[in-house]
Structure formats: C-alpha cells, structure tokens
Amino acid sequence: xxxxxxxxxxxxxxxxxxxxxxxxxxxxxxxxxxxxxxxxxxxxxxxxxxxxxxxxxxxxxxxxxxxxxxxxxxxxxxxxxxxxxxxxxxxxxxxxxxxxxxxxxxxxxxxxxxxxxxxxxxxxxxxxxxxxxxxxxxxxxxxxxxxxxxxxxxxxxxxxxxxxxxxxxxxxxxxxxxxxxxxxxxxxxxxxxxxxxxxxxxxxxxxxxxxxxxxxxxxxxxxxxxxxxxxxxxxxx
Amino acid sequence: xxxxxxxxxxxxxxxxxxxxxxxxxxxxxxxxxxxxxxxxxxxxxxxxxxxxxxxxxxxxxxxxxxxxxxxxxxxxxxxxxxxxxxxxxxxxxxxxxxxxxxxxxxxxxxxxxxxxxxxxxxxxxxxxxxxxxxxxxxxxxxxxxxxxxxxxxxxxxxxxxxxxxxxxxxxxxxxxxxxxxxxxx
Numbered sequence: 001x002x003x004x005x006x007x008x009x010x011x012x013x014x015x016x017x018x019x020x021x022x023x024x025x026x027x028x029x030x031x032x033x034x035x036x037x038x039x040x041x042x043x044x045x046x047x048x049x050x051x052x053x054x055x056x057x058x059x060x061x062x063x064x065x066x067x068x069x070x071x072x073x074x075x076x077x078x079x080x081x082x083x084x085x086x087x088x089x090x091x092x093x094x095x096x097x098x099x100x101x102x103x104x105x106x107x108x109x110x111x112x113x114x115x116x117x118x119x120x121x122x123x124x125x126x127x128x129x130x131x132x133x134x135x136x137x138x139x140x141x142x143x144x145x146x147x148x149x150x151x152x153x154x155x156x157x158x159x160x161x162x163x164x165x166x167x168x169x170x171x172x173x174x175x176x177x178x179x180x181x182x183x184x185x186x187x188x189x190x191x192x193x194x195x196x197x198x199x200x201x202x203x204x205x206x207x208x209x210x211x212x213x214x215x216x217x218x219x220x221x222x223x224x225x226x227x228x229x230x231x232x233x234x235x236x237x
Numbered sequence: 238x239x240x241x242x243x244x245x246x247x248x249x250x251x252x253x254x255x256x257x258x259x260x261x262x263x264x265x266x267x268x269x270x271x272x273x274x275x276x277x278x279x280x281x282x283x284x285x286x287x288x289x290x291x292x293x294x295x296x297x298x299x300x301x302x303x304x305x306x307x308x309x310x311x312x313x314x315x316x317x318x319x320x321x322x323x324x325x326x327x328x329x330x331x332x333x334x335x336x337x338x339x340x341x342x343x344x345x346x347x348x349x350x351x352x353x354x355x356x357x358x359x360x361x362x363x364x365x366x367x368x369x370x371x372x373x374x375x376x377x378x379x380x381x382x383x384x385x386x387x388x389x390x391x392x393x394x395x396x397x398x399x400x401x402x403x404x405x406x407x408x409x410x411x412x413x414x415x416x417x418x419x420x421x422x
Binding site for chain 1: 265302304305306308309312313316335338339357358361362365370373374377378380381382392393395396398399402403405409
C-alpha cells in the first residue's frame with residue numbers, strides 16, 4: 001500500500017470526523033466531591049470483598065505485547081548504538097493482574113517515566129522513585145505505562161571514544177523494583193532486571209526480588225506529582 | 238457568523254462572503270495548507286485558490302458542514318501542489334505523518350491491493366467509529382490535518398509523549414482492524 005492509496009483513503013473520511021477534530025476543546029478534569037466520595041467508597045467496598053483474591057502480576061512490553069518472564073528475553077522495542085543514538089523505547093511496559101491497589105516503582109540507575117492514558121492518576125515526569133495508585137478496575141492497568149529511559153547510558157556513549165563494551169556495569173545494567181500492594185493488604189516485591197547487550201539491544205526479565213540493606217535506591221523519597229493544571233491544562237486556553 | 242449566513246452571502250454574490258469565510262475558517266485553512274506545504278507562499282496561494290473555488294461552487298452547492306467542505310478544498314489543492322513539487326518538499330509534516338501510516342500498513346502494491354483501496358475508505362471510516370473520541374481526534378488531527386505532534390499535544394492538553402504513544406497504539410489497532418477485515422494481507 002503506497003502513500004497515494006493511504007492519502008486517497010484519508011481524503012474521504014467522513015465529514016463528521018473532520019469537524020469533530022477541529023471543534024474539540026479539552027475538558028478540564030474537575031472531580032467533584034461526590035465523585036471522590038464514590039471513588040473512595042468503591043475502593044473500600046472492593047477491598048472488603050476481595051481479601052482472599054489472587055496476587056499474581058505479569059508484565060508486558062508495550063508495542064509488541066510480549067510478556068517479560070522470569071527466564072527473560074531480548075526486547076524488540078528499541079535499541080541504542082555506540083554513538084549514543086536511541087531508536088524506539090528499549091523498555092516500555094504495563095502490568096496485568098487483579099486487585100492491585102498501588103505499586104511503588106524504584107529504579108536503581110536510570111530514570112523511569114509514568115504515563116496514565118486514563119488521565120486519572122498523578123504523573124511524575126522523569127523520576128527514579130514514585131508510587132502509582134492502580135485501583136479496583138483491572139481494565140485500566142493496560143493504560144498505565146512505565147517507560148524506562150537509559151539517559152545516563154546515552155550521555156556516556158556520547159563521550160568521545162566511548163563504546164558499549166567499555167561501559168561500567170551500572171550503565172549497562174539496571175533494576176526496577178516493584179513493591180506491589182493488593183487490595184487485601186498483601187504485598188509482594190518483584191523486579192525487572194535490564195541488561196544492555198553489546199549489539200545495542202536489551203535483555204529483560206521479571207521475577208521475585210528480595211530487598212537488602214545494599215538497596216539504597218529503594219530508600220530515596222518518591223518524586224512529587226506534577227500539578228494537574230500543568231499536566232492537563234491547555235496552554236492555549 | 239453562522240455557516241448558513243456565510244453561505245447566504247455567497248449565494249447573494251456578496252463581496253463580504255470571502256472575508257467572513259476567512260474570518261471564521263482562515264486559521265484552520267492556513268494550518269491545513271501549512272502542514273502539507275512547507276513554503277508559506279505556496280500555502281497562501283493555495284488558500285486563495287480555495288476561496289475562489291468556494292466562490293465558484295456556492296451556489297449551486299449548499300454544503301453542510303461548511304468547515305469540512307472548505308478544508309477538503311484546501312487540502313486537495315495543497316496536495317496537488319505538494320505532488321507537483323520536487324523531493325525537496327518532502328520534509329513536510331504531512332509527508333512524515335503519511336510515512337508513519339505507510340510503515341504500519343505496508344504491503345506489496347499489487348493491482349489487487351489497489352482495487353481494494355475503495356474498501357479501505359470504508360474500513361477506515363468504520364474503524365474511526367470504533368475509537369474513543371479522544372483517540373479518534375488525535376488520529377484525524379495527525380493524518381487528515383497533518384498536525385505536528387506538539388500541536389496535537391497542545392490542542393488536546395496532553396504531553397507529546399502521551400500523543401506519540403496513543404498514535405502508536407491506534408496505528409497498531411488500525412492494522413489489526415484492517416487485517417481482520419481482509420484489507421491487509
């Protein structure tokens with residue numbers, strides 16, 4: 001299918017969609033007291049009735065939908081080269097599970113970026129530690145994305161004479177710890193381990209994790225949330 | 238001024254018709270033309286030609302909605318100009334946006350595929366109907382209006398990153414949808 005075919009097809013889309021796209025103005029997210037009360041009631045009731053629920057969590061790579069398992073696999077969503085150029089997103093993922101109340105994410109060496117497509121939750125920009133409220137609706141989990149960004153590695157590769165093979169371990173490996181709390185109060189700790197391979201691709205695995213005294217990065221405070229008026233405000237209005 | 242009043246001015250052959258049309262839809266017309274044509278002079282010429290085309294077609298036409306009627310004329314004229322220009326223009330937002338879709342929907346250009354182009358229009362319209370409003374608007378802004386990602390982000394009150402990710406998922410959904418409809422191999 002060439003550009004002309006696609007262009008011709010686009011040309012003939014329905015008038016109503018063209019008009020809708022031009023007339024749209026974003027709504028301000030203004031949760032009323034009733035909405036907040038209802039949301040808290042729903043969370044409370046869900047928690048009450050799901051004390052003995054399942055606590056399994058799986059991780060999927062965004063774009064490919066590939067599960068990141070304990071065995072691990074080479075990711076196909078992004079690479080970097082020796083000159084520090086990045087293509088795609090090396091590791092962008094979402095969680096799947098049930099009754100997840102909140103997850104605290106801690107990234108050892110690089111930074112991570114949280115995006116909420118439902119626009120209900122706080123976001124934190126580029127950060128290393130933050131907590132995301134997942135809530136009772138598991139269908140929303142798909143829209144909660146974490147993007148791992150190896151900025152420090154890219155910066156190091158921009159230096160003259162740098163190469164992937166010569167990078168120190170802290171720039172070739174990283175750990176994202178997930179402290180997961182379920183609605184019944186049960187907690188589990190898991191981690192995604194990421195390694196940069198010499199060909200510029202990334203290998204990742206997801207499994208159980210035991211926090212030790214050496215894991216100082218867990219103790220860093222959570223990043224503050226970006227104010228909603230900045231995150232969702234319309235600078236043109 | 239309401240669309241009906243502007244159309245009435247055209248019907249009455251009033252000199253005020255074009256200026257009222259320009260007042261109401263000049264901004265969006267300029268945006269559409271500039272997204273496709275890199276040179277502002279080309280875009281300006283294209284918009285003037287579009288106003289003339291509206292003048293020549295109303296009456297007998299009585300378009301509703303007027304917005305999409307004018308925008309379609311601007312877009313068609315801009316595309317004609319775009320295709321007549323050399324490769325030096327191929328850095329426009331429109332070209333980049335089309336490449337995103339082309340990469341998503343790539344398949345060999347067989348005669349059979351071209352025959353199915355008509356079905357593609359139908360499939361595309363049906364697909365748009367399945368999208369949540371916000372995602373549909375992002376798709377149309379990107380691939381019909383050829384808006385830059387940053388412009389869409391500002392218009393939607395979202396981050397650029399969020400828009401990029403949404404577009405990536407919409408393209409993936411479109412591909413699956415068209416495959417499901419037998420429009421892609």
